[in-house]
Amino acid sequence: MRDGAQAQGHEVMPQLIFLLLIIAAAWYGYRSFKREAARVSQRVRQAEKEAQNRAHGTLVQDPKTGEYYVRKD
Numbered sequence: 001m002r003d004g005a006q007a008q009g010h011e012v013m014p015q016l017i018f019l020l021l022i023i024a025a026a027w028y029g030y031r032s033f034k035r036e037a038a039r040v041s042q043r044v045r046q047a048e049k050e051a052q053n054r055a056h057g058t059l060v061q062d063p064k065t066g067e068y069y070v071r072k073d
Contacts, residue, residue: 046058057070058070
């Protein structure tokens with residue numbers, strides 16, 4: 001009887017590990033999706049600002065030379 005109870009415990013363990021791996025992958029995918037959505041949203045907001053100002057980019061000052069250049073996305 002004791003061997004049967006032990007065998008059932010070992011049958012559940014691979015299923016539990018598989019379920020935990022699926023949950024971890026889903027969590028990682030969700031975080032990646034949120035990060036990408038925030039990045040795209042920021043770029044859209046920046047493009048809307050540029051369109052509103054009729055600008056063709058954002059000028060950024062080079063700290064070494066002091067010259068301005070158009071920021072590359």
